Amino acid sequence: MRAVIQRVTKASVAVGDEQLSSIGRGICVLLGISVEDTQRDVDYMIRKILNLRIFEDESGKPWSKSVMDKQYEVLCVSQFTLQCILKGNKPDYHMAMPSEQAEPFYNDFLQQMRKAYKPEFIKDGRFGAYMQVSIQNDGPVTIELEPPAAATDPKYLTKLEKQQQRKEKTRTKVPSESGREKSVPRSKEDPSASSGADGDVSSEREP
Incomplete structure (x- = not known):
């Protein structure tokens, strides 16, 4: 209307x-x-x-x-x-x-x-x-x-779902400080762990 x-x-x-x-x-x-x-x-x-x-x-x-x-x-x-x-x-x-x-x-x-x-x-x-x-x-x-x-409108729900997905992607791309601190020593001390490249790259991308 x-x-x-x-x-x-x-x-x-x-x-x-x-x-x-x-x-x-x-x-x-x-x-x-x-x-x-x-x-x-x-x-x-x-x-x-x-x-x-x-x-x-x-x-x-x-x-x-x-x-x-x-x-x-x-x-x-x-x-x-x-x-x-x-x-x-x-x-x-x-x-x-x-x-x-x-x-x-x-x-x-x-x-x-x-x-x-x-x-x-x-x-x-x-x-x-x-x-x-x-x-x-x-x-x-x-x-x-x-x-x-x-709130029951399918179009409205789809919009909310997309907004939620964007928020989740943002949280994934920007790890917390505690997560970054833990990832560095683990990559040096644990041979079976990843090289830490992913963590380093994500850190470099941050402003």
Whole structure:
């Protein structure tokens, strides 16, 4: 899941000549749903979007208040093109969730957001429609948001495994001081031991 959050003074969405929704000051959320998204991602994104501190407080201090703190509105627009992967210059959308699955997923996202905030303050466009979105960005302030990789994600596990392997290789290449001290007398006194060349070479390589 990927979201682009814009702080706005006003925003609206229309289909043709029909205006579907409009808000005053608040945030506009463009949301792209991935084939890998889960309920955990929904929970994380809703919590972050509603609590993102991008508004000033009563004294004018910036980055102090969230949309909920200020009792502002939220306009959500489904935006599958956020899942774009470029192949050369051509956009590829195979990571976007297919529409027959994405629509109920998106509707559930809206429902959960309305439960977490005031339902009448959550506005949206029309899923799958060709929309015209008007956004008057305030600042401009634009925040990109994605959920963190889950610990159970195979890609994430592979990354952790590679990091661990690199750490182990580093420890192997750089023996401890005590290990180097032991290796020198052993190579001189024990004929059956190695010549000590490996230890000498590793020592020379160290800065």
